[in-house]
Amino acid sequence: MKPLRDWTGAVLRGPAACRLLARMGIDARRFWLLTDLFGQLAARRELMSNLGHNATALRTSGWILCAMSGLMTLVLVTVHPHLATYLAAFLGLTGFLMSGVLFSEAGNSLVNPVEGLVLAHQPIDGATYTAAKLTHLARILLYLVPALNGIPALGGLLIGAPWYYPLLHLGAAFALGGVIALSCCAAFGWLIRFVPARRLKAAGQVAEVVPWTAFVMFQNSRGLLRHLHMPHWMPTDTATLAWIGVAIAAVAACAVAMGLRCLSGDYLVRISAIAGGSSGAKAKPRHSRTGGLVARYFGGPAARAGFEFVGRMLRRDWQFRRQMIPMLPAVVWVSYMAASGWRTSPFSGTFTVMHVAPHLFGMLFFVICPLLVYGSDYKGSWLFLLAPGGAIEPFARGIYAWLWLRIVVTPHIVLLAAAVWVWGIRDAALFTAYSAAVASLYLGLELRLIDGVPFSKPPKPSGQAILFPIMMGGGIVAAGAVAVQHFLLFRSPAAVLVTAVALSAGAYAATRSSLDAFATAIRFNLGLMSAEAKPLYTEVG
Amino acid sequence: MSTGESAPIVEFDRVVFSYNYTEVLHEVSFTLAKGEVVGLLGPNGAGKSTTIKIMAGILSPGGGTVTVTGLPLPERAVDVKLRIGYVPETAMLFDSLTGQEFLELSGRLHGVEEDALQARIEAMLETFNLLSDRSSRLDSYSKGMRQKILIAAALLHNPELILLDEPLSGLDVNAAIMIKDLIAALAAGGKTILYSSHVLDVVEKVCNRVLIIHQGKLIADGSAESLKASTKESTLEDVFRSLTGAASVDPGVARIVAAMAS
Numbered sequence: 001m002k003p004l005r006d007w008t009g010a011v012l013r014g015p016a017a018c019r020l021l022a023r024m025g026i027d028a029r030r031f032w033l034l035t036d037l038f039g040q041l042a043a044r045r046e047l048m049s050n051l052g053h054n055a056t057a058l059r060t061s062g063w064i065l066c067a068m069s070g071l072m073t074l075v076l077v078t079v080h081p082h083l084a085t086y087l088a089a090f091l092g093l094t095g096f097l098m099s100g101v102l103f104s105e106a107g108n109s110l111v112n113p114v115e116g117l118v119l120a121h122q123p124i125d126g127a128t129y130t131a132a133k134l135t136h137l138a139r140i141l142l143y144l145v146p147a148l149n150g151i152p153a154l155g156g157l158l159i160g161a162p163w164y165y166p167l168l169h170l171g172a173a174f175a176l177g178g179v180i181a182l183s184c185c186a187a188f189g190w191l192i193r194f195v196p197a198r199r200l201k202a203a204g205q206v207a208e209v210v211p212w213t214a215f216v217m218f219q220n221s222r223g224l225l226r227h228l229h230m231p232h233w234m235p236t237d238t239a240t241l242a243w244i245g246v247a248i249a250a251v252a253a254c255a256v257a258m259g260l261r262c263l264s265g266d267y268l269v270r271i272s273a274i275a276g277g278s279s280g281a282k283a284k285p286r287h288s289r290t291g292g293l294v295a296r297y298f299g300g301p302a303a304r305a306g307f308e309f310v311g312r313m314l315r316r317d318w319q320f321r322r323q324m325i326p327m328l329p330a331v332v333w334v335s336y337m338a339a340s341g342w343r344t345s346p347f348s349g350t351f352t353v354m355h356v357a358p359h360l361f362g363m364l365f366f367v368i369c370p371l372l373v374y375g376s377d378y379k380g381s382w383l384f385l386l387a388p389g390g391a392i393e394p395f396a397r398g399i400y401a402w403l404w405l406r407i408v409v410t411p412h413i414v415l416l417a418a419a420v421w422v423w424g425i426r427d428a429a430l431f432t433a434y435s436a437a438v439a440s441l442y443l444g445l446e447l448r449l450i451d452g453v454p455f456s457k458p459p460k461p462s463g464q465a466i467l468f469p470i471m472m473g474g475g476i477v478a479a480g481a482v483a484v485q486h487f488l489l490f491r492s493p494a495a496v497l498v499t500a501v502a503l504s505a506g507a508y509a510a511t512r513s514s515l516d517a518f519a520t521a522i523r524f525n526l527g528l529m530s531a532e533a534k535p536l537y538t539e540v541g
Numbered sequence: 542m543s544t545g546e547s548a549p550i551v552e553f554d555r556v557v558f559s560y561n562y563t564e565v566l567h568e569v570s571f572t573l574a575k576g577e578v579v580g581l582l583g584p585n586g587a588g589k590s591t592t593i594k595i596m597a598g599i600l601s602p603g604g605g606t607v608t609v610t611g612l613p614l615p616e617r618a619v620d621v622k623l624r625i626g627y628v629p630e631t632a633m634l635f636d637s638l639t640g641q642e643f644l645e646l647s648g649r650l651h652g653v654e655e656d657a658l659q660a661r662i663e664a665m666l667e668t669f670n671l672l673s674d675r676s677s678r679l680d681s682y683s684k685g686m687r688q689k690i691l692i693a694a695a696l697l698h699n700p701e702l703i704l705l706d707e708p709l710s711g712l713d714v715n716a717a718i719m720i721k722d723l724i725a726a727l728a729a730g731g732k733t734i735l736y737s738s739h740v741l742d743v744v745e746k747v748c749n750r751v752l753i754i755h756q757g758k759l760i761a762d763g764s765a766e767s768l769k770a771s772t773k774e775s776t777l778e779d780v781f782r783s784l785t786g787a788a789s790v791d792p793g794v795a796r797i798v799a800a801m802a803s
Contacts, residue, residue: 033649037635044637118633120599122650123622266615272599 025127025264034124034132038115047115050136051105058139062147065097069148073155083161087169090152094145094173098180101144102137104208104322106184109133110192110263111204112318112376116271127264129271134185141177149173183252186259193262197273201318208325213332294401299394302387306398310372310454311406319376319459327367334360345423346431346490354431355486357415359478361408361439365446366474368403373525375455384453384522385530392526396519399454400511403443412436426493434496437503444510448517452525550575550610550702550733551596557604558591565591567757568605573702573735578728580748581737584785587754589737590630593704596735597627610701623651626695630706630737632687636680640671640690643679644697651698658697665693669716684711692720696727703727703734709743721747745777755785 011017018028042053051057069090076086110130119129153169187207195203288308295304314320334353344352387395412432419428489495549572558566565588573579583589594600596609598618607614609621634643641662648658666672669689679687688711695703705724709717724734724747738744744751745765753761753768761768761784765777774780 029652030650033646037646040642041635041637046635046637115635118635119650121597121622121625121627121629122647123619123652124650125619266601266618268618270601272594273601 021131024131025125026131027125027128030124030128031132034119034129035135038132038136041115050109051101051140053136053139058143062143065144066147066151069093070151073152076152077155077158080159083156083159083165086152086156086159087172090149090169091172091176094148095176095180097148098141098144098177099184101140102177102181102184103187103210104325105137105140106134106181106188107204107208108322109136110185110188111200111274116268116274120268120271124268125264126267129268130185130263134181137181137185141174141181145173145177146170182256182260185263186256189259189262189264190255192267192270192274197270200274205318205321205325208322209328213328290405294398294405298397298401302391302394303398303401305391306395307402308398310399310402313375313377313455314402317375317377317455319374320371320455323371323374323459324367327364343422345427347423347427347493347496349491351486354435355482355490356478358435358438359442359481361435362442362446363474363478364407365403365443366449368407369446369449370451372450372454373452373457374459375457376459378456378458381453381456381529384456384526389523392522393515393519396515396522399450400443400447400515400518403447404440408436408439408443412439430493430496430500434500434503437500437507440507441503441510444507444514447511447514448521450518451521453522456525456529548611549573551735552608553592553596553605554607555605556592556595556602556607558588558595558600559603560591564603565757566595566602569754569757569759570605571752571759571762573733575701575733576728576731577750578724578734578736578748580744580751581735581754582739582741582744582751582781583754587785588757589754590706592754593627593706593735593737596702597625597704598622623698624701626698626700626703628688628691628695628703628705628708630710632684632691632711634679634687634690637678639676639678640666640682640686641675643690644694647694648697653698661697662693665697668719669693685713685716688712689716701732703732704737705734706737707739708736709738709740717743741776741778741781751777753781753784760784 013028013032021028021031038047038053041047042050047053051061072090072093076089081089110133116129149170153166153173156165156169157163188204191203191207192200291304291308294307295301298304298307334356342352342354344350344354346352346354412435415435416428416432419432422428423431489499551571551573553569553571555568555570556566557564557568565586569588569592581589581592591600595602595607595614598609598614598621601615610624612621612624614621635646638646644662644665645658648662649655653661663672666675669692671686671689671693674682674686679690682690688708692705692708695705708720712720721743724736728734736744736748749764751761751763751765751768752759761780763771765780768780769775769777772780772783774783
């Protein structure tokens, strides 16, 4: 393996490759200096927020995606579809997953260039810097595309594909990944060129939502497409269609080329403005009444500190918001489903979308709780080292209070108000009580997934890549719970009432126990932090 | 220290810069000649670091024109960066690199030949008493050691213009004296130095010209002696206080003490 790696390295750094880089406007010497620097920083765990620079995270994501695609191959080989359908299914999955991961990684690299501040005054041109910065996207492709397509490529042979099919399959997947990577970089090139630096991070996050929501919208727009009667106004002859296709491809290629050109211009000159850019919006000084109530009932000023800290950081922390973006399609989908089916009472005997609602809280907390400890401003967590020991428990209770009041209680009050009007008082009150108890139980249990002080650790790069399989797994568990609930519970309002009371008691006990565990986790992590204070200071940005 | 009469090394002409719609530089104009050591003074938030960052090609001016060593900014930023040395106000470094590795990176990015680079690094580390720590990671360095590394990195490629933003921050007395002597020696060798600092007596000693920026405007430009004469003050500190209204800070101090006791 080592001789092959040495040979590849020699070829890549050889005169031919350098001439090619120079032709693209990249200074080969500085490009390799920067590539080596980023590799060295990643190896020494200083530059960890990029997936492509973290071999462990890449391997973990690769194995998870490999298992997922293996299962899918098993199912499809059993069904024995047409080869073109089989290939299209895996290319579609590759396109969907890679666009999400690469878009997010390109955004994290280009609109959050933390190391750029150290290099801003060095004589490096924008093209060289961005090329070196984006080589990690190539590493993501090299790990994740084979992980997603290796087994399916071989599986094709089991449904009668010719001997060369695995090569064709992998080649097509790599080509698709390459096009997606270039398109992602180009999209951010356009953004960086035209969006003011102070709005760039917010614009980047909106852009990251696009591939995910486009997928969901496409799923739910078939009716609209039928309504437009597209075949009537679309040309029918093959030659015209081919020309339209070629024209669209040419425009897309030009847009990508121009976007990449935008990246290479004065990018490094503007990097300070990009890295230090903030919205400029000024928060009004507010004294929330809920904060006062939390201080009174959850443990004093420290509880209020936890409540308000988490509430503000959840809204403002760039890395946290970025990691929550893959949740948005689920939110769009649920909103769509809820809008179409919520008028039927869950006690009507038929299955409705409301039967799923309580378990969505479980999935939401399943995503939020583990991610809560990661944030952009983790270096500020030294402040918690100065907190007196007795403040940790109320601080933890304050964090719980925010999650419970804002995510569980508030939506259920809204639900109750709306449902009373549509379902009647009995059904509305019973279902709301049941749903709130289920959601509280989920929160009580999943609170244990918060491993330390919120927003006190640098972001975990594998999060984006493995979130989709985790959500799929969570969805399967939730589907099982919904089925049990539908067939065994919602046949009798009395059974629902008894279960709601039992679940509430369970939620109370689980929350008490989890709050103790949460406070212990905070203490443990603060202990680690004070024993090894270096992680607070070693990473740039 | 001589004020040369050749073409200016830096020309700032009616430069404007804004952060989030707040204008922090309002039509600032000045020039720096070859061999000058110029002090840049001003209260916090006056626009000193912004001025230096624009000169270093790190920020793009919002209006006006900037030329450094005859090259326009930001168009020729890469070429300008090859000709300047910059010590930033905050020691932004790659902490997992060693001192030697950071200096090598900086020198190689500036295109310094390998033999010359190693010789210069050796000399710098020896002068700054860092030879024994050359293989230690920068995260184990003290604030003063990190500052020395930044100063060494700024000088490795023998720049024409040296921009120093609070260079004595964190340095011990001996190192500070050495830097002051170094500034004088570099100026004597024809280097142009822009020195931003809050330590006014040091500026008075090492600089032959002083620029004072207040609220984004250049309010004074001249030698320390001429500024003292024009304001009828006896020290540069008094000149600074009278021009920037620094005397009005005392009520603020009283308010803080009162708030702490409430």
